[in-house]
Amino acid sequence: MNEQILMTNDLTKKYMKHTSVDGINLRIERGQIYGFLGPNGAGKTTTIRMLLGLIKPTQGTIKIFGQSLKKNRLQILQRIGSLVESPTYYGNLTGRENLEAVRRLRDLPEKRVNEVLEIVRLTKVANRLTKEYSLGMKQRLGIAVAMLSNPDLLILDEPTNGLDPSGIQEIRELIKELPKAGMSVLVSSHMLSEIDQMATQVGIINNGKMIFQDSIERLRQKRKPLLKVGVSDGMKANEILKERKLKANLQGDFLWLSQTEPAFVSEINSILVHAGVSVYRLEEVTKTLEDIFLELTGTEGSL
Amino acid sequence: MKNILYVEQLKLKRSKLWLLYLIGPLLGVFLAYINFFKNYDLFMQPGDNAWIEAWTQVALFMGPFVLPILVGIYTALVCRSEHVGGGWKQLLALPIKHSEIFLGKFLTVVKMVVITMIILLILFIGFGFIKGVEGSLPIFTIFEFMIRGILACLPLILLQLIISIRAKTFGIPLAVSIVFTLPAIIVASTPLGQIYPWTQPMLAMSPEDESPIQSYLLFYTLLIGTFIVLLIYGLRNFTKRDTF
Numbered sequence: 001m002n003e004q005i006l007m008t009n010d011l012t013k014k015y016m017k018h019t020s021v022d023g024i025n026l027r028i029e030r031g032q033i034y035g036f037l038g039p040n041g042a043g044k045t046t047t048i049r050m051l052l053g054l055i056k057p058t059q060g061t062i063k064i065f066g067q068s069l070k071k072n073r074l075q076i077l078q079r080i081g082s083l084v085e086s087p088t089y090y091g092n093l094t095g096r097e098n099l100e101a102v103r104r105l106r107d108l109p110e111k112r113v114n115e116v117l118e119i120v121r122l123t124k125v126a127n128r129l130t131k132e133y134s135l136g137m138k139q140r141l142g143i144a145v146a147m148l149s150n151p152d153l154l155i156l157d158e159p160t161n162g163l164d165p166s167g168i169q170e171i172r173e174l175i176k177e178l179p180k181a182g183m184s185v186l187v188s189s190h191m192l193s194e195i196d197q198m199a200t201q202v203g204i205i206n207n208g209k210m211i212f213q214d215s216i217e218r219l220r221q222k223r224k225p226l227l228k229v230g231v232s233d234g235m236k237a238n239e240i241l242k243e244r245k246l247k248a249n250l251q252g253d254f255l256w257l258s259q260t261e262p263a264f265v266s267e268i269n270s271i272l273v274h275a276g277v278s279v280y281r282l283e284e285v286t287k288t289l290e291d292i293f294l295e296l297t298g299t300e301g302s303l
Numbered sequence: 304m305k306n307i308l309y310v311e312q313l314k315l316k317r318s319k320l321w322l323l324y325l326i327g328p329l330l331g332v333f334l335a336y337i338n339f340f341k342n343y344d345l346f347m348q349p350g351d352n353a354w355i356e357a358w359t360q361v362a363l364f365m366g367p368f369v370l371p372i373l374v375g376i377y378t379a380l381v382c383r384s385e386h387v388g389g390g391w392k393q394l395l396a397l398p399i400k401h402s403e404i405f406l407g408k409f410l411t412v413v414k415m416v417v418i419t420m421i422i423l424l425i426l427f428i429g430f431g432f433i434k435g436v437e438g439s440l441p442i443f444t445i446f447e448f449m450i451r452g453i454l455a456c457l458p459l460i461l462l463q464l465i466i467s468i469r470a471k472t473f474g475i476p477l478a479v480s481i482v483f484t485l486p487a488i489i490v491a492s493t494p495l496g497q498i499y500p501w502t503q504p505m506l507a508m509s510p511e512d513e514s515p516i517q518s519y520l521l522f523y524t525l526l527i528g529t530f531i532v533l534l535i536y537g538l539r540n541f542t543k544r545d546t547f
Contacts, residue, residue: 077398088393
């Protein structure tokens with residue numbers, strides 16, 4: 001079994017009556033890229049703040065690198081690099097000076113500043129004031145700050161926020177490379193497609209509760225596309241398919257089926273048309289994140 | 304701690320701080336000398352040293368007005384960069400004790416006050432010579448007043464720092480500073496003056512025969528007491544805080 005580097009037990013945060021994080025058990029192993037997924041306001045940032053000791057849990061424990069965060073906060077933080085929410089920057093300082101500030105506070109070798117500038121491709125603008133930076137550049141500066149100490153665990157909260165497509169691609173490639181050097185990454189996002197492209201492990205949080213935590217493959221299976229069939233008479237078509245032991249789900253004017261292979265689609269079409277139901281649409285639909293949320297939270301029946 | 308102080312200084316780069324360093328003491332010294340020469344005969348009794356009498360005016364204008372407002376601005380300034388750029392969360396997620404971050408900011412403001420006071424001293428003596436203040440300059444006495452003034456600022460610095468950490472805007476700590484500074488001169492003549500942080504600098508900077516202080520032992524005990532209470536409160540408040 002791989003080494004558990006981050007483990008929370010029943011992690012809970014309550015503000016007055018509102019519970020923003022509710023009994024979460026996070027598990028991250030060494031070398032994993034853990035995608036922490038959930039809509040805005042689901043509790044991702046609150047969880048991350050607790051992991052960094054910025055706020056205290058109402059209940060539950062956090063263990064990182066096998067140590068209790070409550071007791072060994074400083075030793076643990078020594079090995080963590082983080083970017084929480086919007087990136088931090090001192091606008092009156094240049095990019096290089098911003099990094100230099102953190103370098104001094106962490107007591108790191110001087111050459112690291114140039115190294116991380118190179119990694120996030122900010123070398124050219126390193127001597128410009130950060131208040132003149134674009135959002136994407138600030139974001140990259142934030143990632144550079146997080147990577148400065150060459151941490152064992154990198155915690156990135158929405159790192160691709162505000163980046164253009166090529167910037168997102170760049171950051172994604174960068175993150176994917178990190179485990180090769182033994183780094184583990186916790187990266188949060190509200191976009192499934194993004195997590196899908198870089199994570200090895202996924203945790204989905206909704207309304208403060210962890211509703212899914214497993215490998216990305218297991219999630220992909222849940223994302224299998226569906227066949228959406230538009231017919232003139234939904235009820236009749238459903239009956240016909242039922243007779244043939246084909247499981248369909250009628251929602252509004254559309255029938256939903258769980259297979260999308262070409263042969264299957266043609267067969268459905270042929271069956272319905274021959275039974276006198278006119279088919280005006282055959283569409284392959286990939287489930288959206290919302291669909292999966294609905295499915296996982298079980299609030300609405302789906303296939 | 305050396306690194307923390309270095310970084311605090313770095314964050315103030317390009318902040319036009321030097322302008323404050325100049326304007327504050329300049330204002331204090333100007334007002335003092337204007338008042339001093341206008342009421343020269345009133346202040347100067349036989350046997351009085353003109354420099355000491357002029358310094359009394361500096362203590363009167365600088366102490367309860369300019370200095371507290373400057374302290375308010377300085378503390379707000381060292382916290383502003385964190386509030387504006389989201390620096391608190393980055394700073395506090397670094398492997399540094401929260402108490403050291405608080406003390407780093409405190410010491411940075413102390414340093415700023417020391418610089419202000421030195422400039423004040425230079426301006427005071429410089430203008431004094433230009434205006435032709437009579438008598439021999441009691442440099443050590445005045446230097447002592449300055450040191451006492453710095454020490455008496457410490458509780459106020461802590462108090463303003465606590466407020467500046469809480470308040471996200473620049474305006475609130477400054478408003479607090481101004482509002483509480485206004486009654487300072489009235490409070491000074493009451494027993495409360497010795498524990499009122501906005502009055503303490505003036506009392507400490509004033510020559511003995513000009514201030515309402517009866518017992519200096521009591522005054523400094525109270526000063527140290529206020530300082531310790533505020534330090535413990537500030538540190539606890541900062542390290543136990545849960546909203547970053």
